[in-house]
Amino acid sequence: ETGVTQSPTHLIKTRGQQVTLRCSSQSGHNTVSWYQQALGQGPQFIFQYYREEENGRGNFPPRFSGLQFPNYSSELNVNALELDDSALYLCASSSGLAGGRTDTQYFGPGTRLTVL
């Protein structure tokens, strides 16, 4: 069974640029969630994709956007980067269960984004 993978591992960008982070979900999972973890903090929920559609969003501005592909892999795009966007970005996959119930999320190793 293949776990959740993310690329790249590290990324350095300058303020105002755009960035794309990628995530491959665990085999058998159809739901991907993205989180931002600032240094010394717990992760904050950005949004979730289920069957290629965004179906939940945390308190993040529209310049944070995403995609989910037919193979359930996902991208996180951030436009107009700000210094405060420097963080560890975590992707987690899970299964959408019958009856609309959620299931345990399994995390990837993360992408460390530094904005200069």
Add this chain to the structure above:
Amino acid sequence: AQTVTQSQPEMSVQEAETVTLSCTYDTSESDYYLFWYKQPPSRQMILVIRQEAYKQQNATENRFSVNFQKAAKSFSLKISDSQLGDAAMYFCAYRSALMYSGGGADGLTFGKGTHLIIQP
């Protein structure tokens, strides 16, 4: 909105001893899950244990067990026979059991974490 509070920024324990990490949460929902995740310096968030709110029995995974007090909204993690490899940040997390709760899916709500140090 749900909140999760971890009041211990750092805990230290001798190897082979037992340690308990505290977590409290606030919610108006009755159907939810609670989790403990471990994040070592490698950064990957690893699931330690999961508890369904409708289950009265406390979850156990080998040396890890929880004390789930639903009425008190308390969810502590006990680590028995602590090992050097247990050293990490530990995060308590909450999630609604319903994917479409509140009109849209909610992600995990995390506490700020407890840094666990294992003294050899």
